[in-house]
Amino acid sequence: MLGELFKGLRTTLRYMFEQPVTVQYPEVKRPVRERFRGKHELKRFANGLERCIGCSLCSAACPSDAILVVPAENDPENPTSPGERYAATYEINMLRCIFCGYCEDACPTNAIVLEHQYELSFYDRHTSIYTKDMLLVPPDQGHGEIPPILEQLGNKRPSPPAQIDL
């Protein structure tokens, strides 16, 4: 009886002197893997233009119908994205999203990327809808130069090619 008690306590004692497995979340955050799929980000080019061209392919690829895109035409004088078209509305319903990453695969301009932010919790369903300004990276955080082909014609609004700098 006593022998078995000490046998059990021995395990406890052994773990007292080992590194703990748990971390003190939220004070301490465990780093995620490189290919972890968390909250989406809408990327930009280095010059601040949005990469998203409002093609809705992410929304078409989405198996849980979580993405809403409403496209619009760029103002040639003051474009939002290179080319003719941009996303006027871009919303992701994070309650619906299953973080499968199909949107990222479908994106022809690498605009949407599932990043490492995973703290997604809401008090009501409305706040689970992430709008474009919540998803878009700040203008100073560029993500690559505009490929030369898009600047070939200056401000003549060439078409974005099928795949931009993969």
Next chain:
Amino acid sequence: MPEIHVTIDGVPVTVPAGTNVVDAARVAGISIPVFCYHPRMKPVGMCRMCLVAIGTPKVDRATGQVEKDAEGKPIIAMMPKLMTGCTTPVSEGMVVLTTTDEVKFAQRGILEFLLTSHPLDCPVCDKGGECPLQNLTMEWGPGNSRFDYSDKVHFEKPVPLGDLILLDRERCILCGRCVRYQDEIADDPVLGYENRGRNWHIISKSDPPFDSKFSGNTTDICPVGALTTADFRFRARVWELKSVPSICTHCPVGCNIALDMRHDQIKRVMPRENGAVNDIWICDKGRFGQRFVESTERLTTPLIRRNGELVATTWDEALRVVAERFATIQREAGGEALAGLAGPRLSNEDLFAFQRLFREVLHSPHLDHRVGMPGEPHADNLGTELGVGSGTNLMTLGKGTTVLVFGADPEEEAPLYMLRLRGIADRGGELIVVNPRPTKLERSATHRLRYRAGSELQFTRALLSVALAEVDTQQRTPDFPGLDSLRTTLQSIAVDAAAEAAGVTVEALRTVAQRFVQAENGIIMYGADAFAVGPMLTHDLGNLAVLAGKVGRANNGLIALLPGGNARGALDMGVRPDYGPGYTSLSQPGLSAREIWGAATEGRVRGMYVMGIDPANDFPASRGALEALEFLVVQDMFLTATAQVAHVVLPSASFAERDGTYTNAERRVQRARQARPAPGACRADWTIVQGVAQALAGMLVPVAAASQSATEGYWSQDGSEQEGVSRNGQAWNYITVSDVADAIADTVPGYSGITHTSLAQTGKVGTWGRQTNEDYFYDGTNYENTEGVGLQYPAPVEQQRTTFTLETAPIQSAPIDERYPFVLLVQRLLYDADPLLRDSLLVSHVPAPYVAISTNDSRRLGIQAGDRVRVSSSAGGIELPARVVVDLTDGSVLIPAHLSGAPLSMIQTGPRTHVALTKIAQR
């Protein structure tokens, strides 16, 4: 036509001679990919996509016999090179191979070449998802390209071809479908090619650019995203759209359209295939002119006038007030003190409920679907009575058919008819265009005549006279009452003098009469310029059709082009003072719109219900009468000029927000579906009318006499109709719109059997049928008709139930007032100041008002283009800038109708007005 036997990929098929290989393969269920070929147009073989291996039986030159091999089968000599399937007609014993390595190599090569200069911007292309280039590349194309992506030729994009259509030159594969469509089908040859090689482009040759009323169709048939509409540009991706079948209510053709919806918004309007109505085309007004549905100016709540202001209220209160005020007037002065106007765009259900409310509940006979303007068409019964026979399909007509277009300009009044009539002429039919002024359809006519405006009746009498002689020589005299007296009358006419008065030769008249009488099928279409003469002229056209035996059969009869999408339905439903539903005659006819205004000013009519029509705007002279009314209810989508003087305004749903049936000019009843919820508190018109009727229950003085008699009318011999009339008294308990349609089928003679159920059973019909790969002809469009093609109810003359008598009323030669020497021609325009064009791209296409005069008259009066001219008649005068038109007849002036700033009702004295011109200012 002889049958030809061919073998395609081992499948034997039999097709008519003249069929090309692509269509023959389709019969066998084999797809040959095409870009430039379109079954509605002549093949040109421009894209080379349809290359196939073709062989024919070897013929011994000495004997002329087909050589046979040892087994007795004909030896096939394959042609040394691949042939284009679309330009090669089939021949007896032909063998076609579509899947050999050689063919596959060619197909891959063509697609690889087409893609060398294609920008591959599918993600931002409006065609992406319904693009033949995408589909054909997936099915027949190479997996990759040997060309360097960065070598692609880039152009500035997009280039506007017109303000409606945008061209993306990078995407264009130069199949020429758009150019050929404009040349062959629309007869607006405004597109063309420019330059050569890599700089080969489509351009617009007209000014204003892409000046065509059918331009939207080019975007449907474009096999790539080169042509897109400014209306749909970047509005949605095509796979996100839900298409709802509907009917266009802009004109009497009744085109089948599909409203492509996303999030309850109309993203675009597309045609639905219906061979009997619009084939696969629609006009630009139908395609781009439906934006009023989503206008921010729509009414959303009922309004009631309090202290002189219209303020929002609830439905309960609005309906209660309407019922109380109507009941008060009816108690004090009887039903005759109430009158109703309902617009000719509303559905049959609305119009039926409206006339029921007036005839059965309020006991008022004063109903009309017009505003009472002097120049309005009379209530035309002939379009029903002698209308084209049931089963008429203009698509199938060709050789042996003669169409007489009298006093009509289909391009402006009912655009799709122009394409249909041109099709008949193309297929070998005769197209006779008789007009007082030039029209675009004339260019396609086989015979054209211009009569002098003002002597139309001399023209028709002379025509009748020579037609009768022609009928007599052919011994095809019809058995119709009044023939003998007509013969006597016509024999007294001096044909030479009459023809000269009308400005045509007897020879030309005789040719027209011969063509029409001798034809196997004959159709007479008449429109605004014919209505400008009055019922005598349309009766003469009826006489002509009857004399020539061109009534009572399919593909024979009259087609009347009345303004308003459902004018025929309004006449059928009895929203008119002279007849009840189904042309049953009334014991006591009511007042027409024109008479209502007088009665309202005098106080005999004290209350009015105006639904879906705007008299205060269309006919400003009615304003005083409207303001004099004790109580005015207006039911409309917008706060119209009439609504602004109303006591109660009821917001109604648009055609896209409710179900309904509409009757087109050929008496085809078609159903439109609800596509979106009505904004705010808007309700369907019939629901509101029913609400008023229910609120009136118990408030009214009972009236015993039945206002409707079933003893006369076209369908009077029908025993079932008696039962129908007795059912008239049923309660107002329609729950859905199909209940109203059932009531129409039960009570309106002629409409029996036309219910939503039977309309649904007309099924998915397309004359071309679907292919193994159904996308590849019509790709980029949603032509498929899931709603059925509608039902054409029989004309009374088909059932020997017509009361038509051959007769000609004597011509009243009114003394010509020397002060007003010019005949006023009023041109109905497609793009006019129609309030329903609001918010659409077409607003900029509405011209400023003008008066057109002939070259000689302008010289004589010293008026030059741009001068301001006062046009005056005995009724009044208006000032307009002048235009000088080369081919207008001397002695007539032309003013377009319904343009803001030119209230024609100010000068019109009746259907036909004589005017004077005075120059008041130099340009």
